[in-house]
Amino acid sequence: MDFKLKIWRQKSAAVKGRFETYKVSGITGGTSFLEMLDVLNEELIAKGEEPVAFDHDCREGICGTCSLYINGRPHGPDDRVCTCQLFMRRFKDGDTIIIEPFRARPFPVLRDLVVDRSSFDKIIQAGGFISASTGNAPDANAIPIPKRNADKAFDAAACIGCGACVAACKNASAMLFVSAKVSHFALLPQGKVEARERVQKMVAKMDELGFGNCTNTYACEAECPKGISVENIARMNREFLSAKLVTDK
Amino acid sequence: MTTLDPRIPEGPLAQKWTNFKAKAKLVNPANKRRLDIIIVGTGLGGASAAASLAEMGYNVKAFCYQDSPRRAHxxxxxxxxxAAKNYPNDGDSIYRLFYDTIKGGDYRSREANVYRLAEVSNNIIDQCVAQGVPFAREYGGYLDNRSFGGAQVSRTFYARGQTGQQLLLGAYAGLSKMVSKGKVQLFTRRDMLDLVIVDGKARGIIVRNLVTGEIERHSAHAVVLASGGYGNVYYLSTYAMGANANPAWVAHRRGAFMANPSFVQIHPTCMPVHGEFQSKLTLMSESLRNDGRIWVPRKIEDARKLQEGKIKANDILEEDRDYYLERRYPAFGNLVPRDVASRAAKERCDAGFGVNETGLAVFLDFSDAIRRLGRKAIEEKYGNLFEMYQKINDEDPYETPMMIYPAIHYAMGGLWVDYSLMTTVPGLFAIGECNFSDHGANRLGASALMQGLADGYFVLPYTISDYLADQIQVPRFSNELPEFKAAEDGVRARLDRIMAIQGKQTVETFHKRLGRIMWDYCGMSRNEAGLTKALGMVQELQQEFWSDVKVPGGPGEFNAELEKAGRVAEFMELGELIIRDALNRRESCGGHFREESQTEEGEAKRDDDNFTYVAAWEYMPGNAPRMHKEPLQFEVVQLIQRNYK
Structure with a gap:
């Protein structure tokens, strides 16, 4: 198959970017989207041009590194996949494909399609943990946890921190990401101890870093490669409200 | 050649770790605040070590090449x-976990280290649960277990098919907590390009900032490498694209010995290679062998029809299916260790029974399990894996068997470390997959996560304190010392040299060619003639690289090609050492199968009289490496031929 690619090129955060058009040909349906970009880059290097910079690592849909905005959707046209698990059989021969970085103020472009998502790390550092220092733990089976809660906590914990939710949101809100972590811990007895402080600190950090507000369009859930549910946002709002009520007394 | 002393503590096997801890030197809290530790890598080993050491009071600087520590592979x-919890009450114990791991490693690991690993395994599960890791649970609310290859008990804790993710996020949360307390400084998007040694001790590293291209100097009282394994030498593997051997290899060049590098694990259940653009192979978890049955056609004509696409798996009658693992190894069946399962798949495919168009695949079939347990139960256990398979292969594994083939997955070899996890360079430690110590010639499934977290949470914190107790009088190191300048100059010169070549071939082409040589001659089966030939080929490839590689852009900017060029240059040198080690070891053991050494039934044949040792290689600039031996002494375990029949 042959494709026309319109790709965002930007030398660094300090300079303006623009779209460039490229062609790739002879791509098989079993080639992944990122492998298709590998083919393009090999051709660019051979021609003496600069290859397109893009983030990627595990290429099996779990590390959350890849971050492309393809034809107007984070991670492209398939539901519930990362860019690295998108295959070219999903496109038609001759298609034009538009490839951009994730766009959000708290995710500045570093080069071409690579953005800086360290703001997510900062939110976790603000409180996205249980303070269980090494050596403190009681026996793992000391506290039975209802399977239902454990499963729900897992569903929330499955977030890979890719940032698609932010890129999908018109307000660049990080509510799905933050609420997934808040829910993961709020659903477990181990997480209850610090629950009030956690939700307040994480939300404050999220606001401070310039993420927008949630206006309940659910674009985040629709684009999340791991299917993280907006139910978590509702749970976080509850946690936040009750934390405020209790602490303000 | 010298004989290496692993400095194993006195006493009976079960008492050694207790004795070590009782006698280890301690550092008081006020002194800990004055000591700095560099940790390279933020996977399970690095992140758990960073969190634990920072909690103890040390100042930690943590480095990773990824944009966030949470993305380590x-x-x-x-x-x-x-873990040896024995929650299922099926007869497990610390001794049994130790024994299975030693046996699974084909008696090429160090008894004392493996025993300690089994001993701390239970603490790991406790620690992870306390951190909020959502392990699978039964309806009563207690933790669930499943079985893995090489074991007859159910001792594997899991979080659906994403156990590594959940454990890493736990360690990452601990690390993040200590970042917020100012005890860990985080340096992301950095490649370690040299180790700095001052007065014979590891005192710092040189890194390249991958965003700006700047070269930075960092100093500390001790350096810990937790940078993972080197399977990407083989190009196609289940490793992350960025996984590299730079930290280990530059440490090797600075005097750290590399042990048993030819011990690489080829995992039996990966998705087969599909095309020439392929950049990586995707693993299908070993847990699938709990319920999946592996087979190929019994009749060669059926295999041919499958290869030509004339029939499908479901067209083959039950009696015409050869469940070859169950046939050859009735006791362990589909749950034989990885090396055994991989070789058996290769044997069938080499004999012409492969099931896809390349003839390099076997079936992993769930139809029996679905009939027995129902589709819902299978979905619950393996849902995400089935989904992943379907996305990549465009086939529904609930309806038609999966196709799998072995692929490079893990490195048992690595930097040589003593019982304290210290390399041959004083003050340089190696943990997790980066070291060689615990898995011998073959790692059992679900043991890598155990080792990474054992080293980081429960072993290194004691052993590094024992070393640092002698360093409390040593003031912080200045980055301006001549040793730092010299190392930085060396790094710059190497980068400039790569940039100056401006030849015709891309880095990728060299990496692919290296991988092909390694896979063909130093893969699942190896022989003298092939290895000798491969050695020459890798040496020629290096010469070609250094005269004809083409890297665009410049060194002082974001340059993914330059990163890759530096990594591939090290992979080629390491590839050469892997081959030399494989040549030296004229026995078959674990993942290392020498065709010259096999039983009449074609099983691997160890040579305990001549090879019960760790081969630790010393870098000799401009010359062939020199081998040193650590004889392996077994006080408790009796060496027997592994038998899974």
Whole structure:
């Protein structure tokens, strides 16, 4: 198959970017989207041009590194996949494909399609943990946890921190990401101890870093490669409200 | 050649770790605040070590090449983590976990280290649960277990098919907590390009900032490498694209010995190679062998029809299916260790029974399990794996068997470390997959996560304190010392040299060619003639690289090609050492199968009289490396031929 690619090129955060058009040909349906970009880059290097910079690592849909905005959707046209698990059989021969970085103020472009998502790390550092220092733990089976809660906590914990939710949101809100972590811990007895402080600190950090507000369009859930549910946002709002009520007394 | 002393503590096997801890030197809290530790890598080993050491009071600087520590490749581990809890009441114990691990490693690991690993395994599960790791649970609310290859008990804890992710996020949360307390400084998007040694001790590293291209100097009282394994030498593997051997290899060049490098694990259940653009192979968790049955056609004509696409798996009658693992190894069946399962798949495919168009695949079939347990139960256990398979292969594994083939997955070899996890360079430690110590010639499933977290949470914190207790009078190191300047100059010169070549071939082409040589001659089966030939080929490839590689852009900017060029240059040198080690070891053991050494039934044949040792290689600039031996002494375990029949 042959494709026309319109790709965002930007030398660094300090300079303006623009779209460039490229062609790739002879791509098989079993080639992944990122492998298709590998083919393009090999051709660019051979021609003496600069290859397109893009983030990627595990290429099996779990590390959350890849971050492309393809034809107007984070991670492209398939539901519930990362860019690295998108295959070219999903496109038609001759298609034009538009490839951009994730766009959000708290995710500045570093080069071409690579953005800086360290703001997510900062939110976790603000409180996205249980303070269980090494050596403190009681026996793992000391506290039975209802399977239902454990499963729900897992569903929330499955977030890979890719940032698609932010890129999908018109307000660049990080509510799905933050609420997934808040829910993961709020659903477990181990997480209850610090629950009030956690939700307040994480939300404050999220606001401070310039993420927008949630206006309940659910674009985040629709684009999340791991299917993280907006139910978590509702749970976080509850946690936040009750934390405020209790602490303000 | 010298004989290496692993400095194993006195006493009976079960008492050694207790004795070590009782006698280890301590550092008081006020002194800990004055000591700095560099940790390279933020996977399970690095992140858990960084969190634990910072909690103890040390100042930690943590480095990773990824944009966030949460993305280290431990995240991709699927199946689970072993521990000797014996919650299922099926006869497990610390001794049994130790014994299975030693046996699974084909008696090429160090008894004392493996025993300690089994001993701390239970603490790991406790620690992870306390951190909020959502392990699978039964309806009563207690933790669930499953079985893995090489064991007859169920001792594997898991979080669906994403155990590595959940464990890493736990360690990452601990690390993040200590960042917020100012005890860990985080340096992301950095490649370690040299180790700095001052007065014979590791005192710092040189890194390249991958965003700006700047070269930075960092100093500390001790350096810990937790940079993972080197499987990407083989190009196609289940490793992350960025996984590299730079930290270990530059340490090797600075005097750290590399042990048993030819011991690489080829995982039996990966998705087969599909095309020439392929950049990586995707693992299908070993846990699938709990319920999946592996088979190929019994009749060669059926295999041919499958290869030509004339029939499908479901067209083959039950009696015409050869469940070859169950046939050859009735006791362990589909749950034989990885090396055995991989070789058996290769044997069938080499004999012409492969099931896809390349003839390099076997079936992994769930139809029996679905009939027995129902589709819902299978979905619950393996849902995400089935989904992943379907996305990549465009086939529904609930309806038609999966196709799998072995692929490079893990490095048992690595930097040589003593019982304290210290390399041959004083003050330089190596933990997790980066070291060689615990898995011998073959790692059992669900043991890598166990080892990474054992080293980081429960072993290194004691052993590094024992070393640092003698360093409390040593003031902080200045980055301006001549040793730092010299190392930085060396790094710059190497980068400039790569940039100056401006030849005709891309880095990728060299990496692919290296991988092909390694896979063909130093893969699942190896022989003298092939290895000798491969050695020459890798040496020629290096010469070609240094005269004809083409890297665009410049060194002082974001330059992914330059990163890759530096990594591939080290992979080629390491590839050469892997081959030399494989040549030296004229026995078959674990993942290392020498065709010259096999039993009449074609099983691997160890040579305990001549090879019960660790081969630790010393870098000799401009010359062939020199081998040193650590004889392996077994006080408790009796060496027997592994038998899974």
């Amino acid at each position: 431990s995240i991709a581990a699927q199946g689970g983590i072993n």
